Amino acid sequence: MSSAIAAAGKPSLSASTIVAASTSGCHILKIEGYSRTKGIPTGQVLFSSQFAVGGHRWRICYYPNGDESDTADYISVYLFFSDYISVYLMLDEDVTEDVKAQFKIYFAKLVEKQPSWTSRTVRNFPSQEMRGYRKFIEREYFEKSEHLKDDSFTIKCDVAVVRDICTKEITAPKFVSVPPPELNQHLCDLLKTEKGADVVFEVGGETIAAHRCVLASRSSVFNAELFGFMKEGDTAGVVRIDDMEVQVFKALLYFAYTDSLLETKKEEEDVMCQHLLVAADRYNMQRLKLICEEKLCEYIDVGTVAIILALAEQHHCDGLKKACFNFLSCPAHRRAFVATNGFQHLYKSCPSLVTELIAMPSPS
Structure with missing residues (x-):
């Protein structure tokens, strides 16, 4: 009887964990001859080579004179965005469902007061769609910065593809350890x-x-x-x-x-x-x-x-x-x-x- 009362009064304890599994990778893109890329018209893009992260294929999209806007007056937008470099990450494949990913694009050369362009949230990538920064950096500021050296600069893109989100039960402590296969x-x-x-x-x-x-x-x-x-x-x-x-x-x-x-x-x-x-x-x-x-x-x-x-x-x-x-x-x-x-x-x-x-x- 006493043991039954003790069992009834003992609080239960359980725990679980929400796990967002992801696969990470990065790609480094070097632009040599920056001054020559400035001759490319606003809205025209240069692509990095294709790279794989998380079982999907990606490219970095570089707009030397900025990306055009689809929602504003063309002339004013041309003049405004041509003052900026635009950089995006693109999912370079056809998928049946959107790919969820976090990414960060930044200058590979670390210098003081480097701006941080970071996606702090998970973004959806449909087929052949890109996400990124229309105003990555102002060209006038960039050309005077330490990022540009010998008419070249390097950017890095970190990508984390979210593979699955699930809840796992935390198991009780293990008292028996099984050795690996022999x-x-x-x-x-x-x-x-x-x-x-x-x-x-x-x-x-x-x-x-x-x-x-x-x-x-x-x-x-x-x-x-x-x-x-x-x-x-x-x-x-x-x-x-x-x-x-x-x-x-x-x-x-x-x-x-x-x-x-x-x-x-x-x-x-x-x-x-x-x-x-x-x-x-x-x-x-x-x-x-x-x-x-x-x-x-x-x-x-x-x-x-x-x-x-x-x-x-x-x-x-x-x-x-x-x-x-x-x-x-x-x-x-x-x-x-x-x-x-x-x-x-x-x-x-x-x-x-x-x-x-x-x-x-x-x-x-």
């Missing part, structure tokens, strides 16, 4: 110890023991080789790999067991990724192949683009091929590349790629 580590230990291994590979004079079921579950090619034409009763149980370096094959097995890349020295990473991409394509391990593609995109330069482009063409790596062509879309990069031995080799081995390169439109 399956990958256990499988890695299985590969290292070779416990229960039932197949042996011979690569580059070394033998490597592995587990058929693990490899078959990770690769349709391994599945066909180990459970198809190879017989379970094969007493030798040795699979010879003659066209692959042992370190590459070990990295392939490591990924099969752990779904992660084997650690490699930074100076050797690009070459390993090239060989591993070929191995991943051979054994139909698509995720590994895409990881190698992504990493090789970081190593594209004048000296490597020939071999990476040929690799992308031979193994049907569309994303990697586009990255190479994007690099070569720069006239300076293209001229330097044509002067290399790599270009001559590419011309002989993959003439179709050179044809595509020649047909590539020059940037405007």
